Amino acid sequence: MRVTGKAPMVERILQTADRLFYQRGIRAVGVDLIAAEAGISKRSLYDYFPSKEALIEAYLERYTLPLPQTGASPAAQILGAFDRLERMFRQDGFRGCPLVNAVAELGGACEPVRSIATRFKQERRAWFRDRLVEAGLATPDALALQLLLLSEGAIASMLVSGDVSVARGARDAAVVLLRSAGLALEPAGTAA
Amino acid sequence: MRVTGKAPMVERILQTADRLFYQRGIRAVGVDLIAAEAGISKRSLYDYFPSKEALIEAYLERYTLPLPQTGASPAAQILGAFDRLERMFRQDGFRGCPLVNAVAELGGACEPVRSIATRFKQERRAWFRDRLVEAGLATPDALALQLLLLSEGAIASMLVSGDVSVARGARDAAVVLLRSAGLALEPAGTAA
DNA sequence: CAGCCTCCACACAGGTCGGTGTAGGTTTAA
DNA sequence: TTAAACCTACACCGACCTGTGTGGAGGCTG
Known part of the structure; x- marks a missing residue:
């Protein structure tokens, strides 16, 4: 259950924030909920992101639609x-x-x-x-x-x-x- | 300063709510602010709208872009x-x-x-x-x-x-x- | 002037928010 | 075994939220 690396925990937090922010709206979701759904304490969440605003920006920055450049015309x-x-x-x-x-x-x-x-x-x-x-x-x-x-x-x-x-x-x-x-x-x- | 009719006061509240909701977002604007900017007490605002949700719906319902049917082709x-x-x-x-x-x-x-x-x-x-x-x-x-x-x-x-x-x-x-x-x-x- | 009625200023309740501090438990390493 | 590192649970802070209750000021009508 323990996640040793830092990167995967960040990723897990971002996935949770992504789901909640996108589905319910950014202002409608509190950090307590994100921490709970991510399975960590709010205190630990603030070790990875210094503020909710930083989390919001990371959530938006992470969003990238794949626009593949296939072999088609x-x-x-x-x-x-x-x-x-x-x-x-x-x-x-x-x-x-x-x-x-x-x-x-x-x-x-x-x-x-x-x-x-x-x-x-x-x-x-x-x-x-x-x-x-x-x-x-x-x-x-x-x-x-x-x-x-x-x-x-x-x-x-x-x-x-x-x-x-x-x-x-x-x-x-x-x-x-x-x-x-x-x-x-x-x-x-x-x-x- | 006193507005006797009920309808113009409703209109004034809605104009204020329109401006604030549209500019800052709905969740970001509290009823206290709307009442203050409209120049009435929060208590009086709740005499005209039973809840913030009702005010939101009235604000959205009021929005109608004029699509004129002129004489042009x-x-x-x-x-x-x-x-x-x-x-x-x-x-x-x-x-x-x-x-x-x-x-x-x-x-x-x-x-x-x-x-x-x-x-x-x-x-x-x-x-x-x-x-x-x-x-x-x-x-x-x-x-x-x-x-x-x-x-x-x-x-x-x-x-x-x-x-x-x-x-x-x-x-x-x-x-x-x-x-x-x-x-x-x-x-x-x-x-x- | 008396009575009434509207409305405001204010306080309050119960809740949630973002953010922090801390004590204690669990894991890891020496 | 012991020490250090980590993390959780939880309380807490001040601020803000929606919604309500109330006392009293001010204007209108008689």
């Missing part, structure tokens, strides 16, 4: 990102993007939160742009932003309505935008 | 909605959609919040659909959803990044989607 990778979005929506317990939620909840009160979230969204936008460059697009920035907006909109809409089909709607819109930019989508359109 | 009205989005973004103090933020913050803890937000988003989607029907589209549902996703994505992106230009990106994507659906956009493309 760039356009297929982009559409695959929307398919993965739909798969995320189908997992029960989906509650939107943790970073957006944190900014919405903490707002102007916590400036680091905003910068973490902004950096992450810029990485996602850069991923779209890189795929578009791969596909031969000379000016990919505008389209990359539009694809990001579609996925962000789908995440927000799924959060409030719980309707999984918004992912398909975003994907369909992405197809239109990609085609309109001159990209060839080799497989049969919107087939799964 | 349907397509122009739709693009005008994105222009109004950009104008909203430019107002200082913009902090995303209050309903989405509330769902993100309160989440599963408060079921009425979700239903209020869902209803509102459905109304917005219906507004897009009605405009598309006006424009002669036979199957407007998919495109209406996609337009909603674009605006929701712009709102979320603006919330985290503070970059006003996402509104223009959403508008540009809307133009592409509308054209792809066969709608004629009489004025000169993306000009202001």
Whole structure:
């Protein structure tokens, strides 16, 4: 039961905080609960994280969606990102993007939160742009932003309505935008 | 100083709650602060709203974006909605959609919040659909959803990044989607 | 002026919050 | 066996939370 290494204990705390923060909201979860669910005392938790704010930042920093760079064609990778979005929506317990939620909840009160979230969204936008460059697009920035907006909109809409089909709607819109930019989508359109 | 009528006092409380809830987050604002900023005692506030939860619901229920039905063409009205989005973004103090933020913050803890937000988003989607029907589209549902996703994505992106230009990106994507659906956009493309 | 009625200032209850201090028990190593 | 290191359980602090109870000041009506 005893965990000797320091790193795995930190990881266990972060996993617990992740689950509770994401599911119930950051302000709604106290450190006592996190410590109890992680199976350690509150006193020990404060040996690993000096404050709740530090724990919040570590929780947000830890969040990184895997955006794999597979061998498929760039356009297929982009559409695959929307398919993965739909798969995320189908997992029960989906509650939107943790970073957006944190900014919405903490707002102007916590400036680091905003910068973490902004950096992450810029990485996602850069991923779209890189795929578009791969596909031969000379000016990919505008389209990359539009694809990001579609996925962000789908995440927000799924959060409030719980309707999984918004992912398909975003994907369909992405197809239109990609085609309109001159990209060839080799497989049969919107087939799964 | 004394406000005799009941309705204007309710309105004053709601305006104060609106400002504080929206700017700092719902959980971050106590009823003491709302009462103080509204210029009444906490005791009197509880004469108008039986609980903080009731005040929250009234605050969310009150939120209605005006989606005017002007004399312009349907397509122009739709693009005008994105222009109004950009104008909203430019107002200082913009902090995303209050309903989405509330769902993100309160989440599963408060079921009425979700239903209020869902209803509102459905109304917005219906507004897009009605405009598309006006424009002669036979199957407007998919495109209406996609337009909603674009605006929701712009709102979320603006919330985290503070970059006003996402509104223009959403508008540009809307133009592409509308054209792809066969709608004629009489004025000169993306000009202001 | 008397009576009434509204509202505020204030205090309070019961609870939770983030964060700390400490005593004692358990594991490890010499 | 003994000493050191670690960790838990628990009490505690001040602050804040929602919600209520009350005394009295102030204005309105007779």
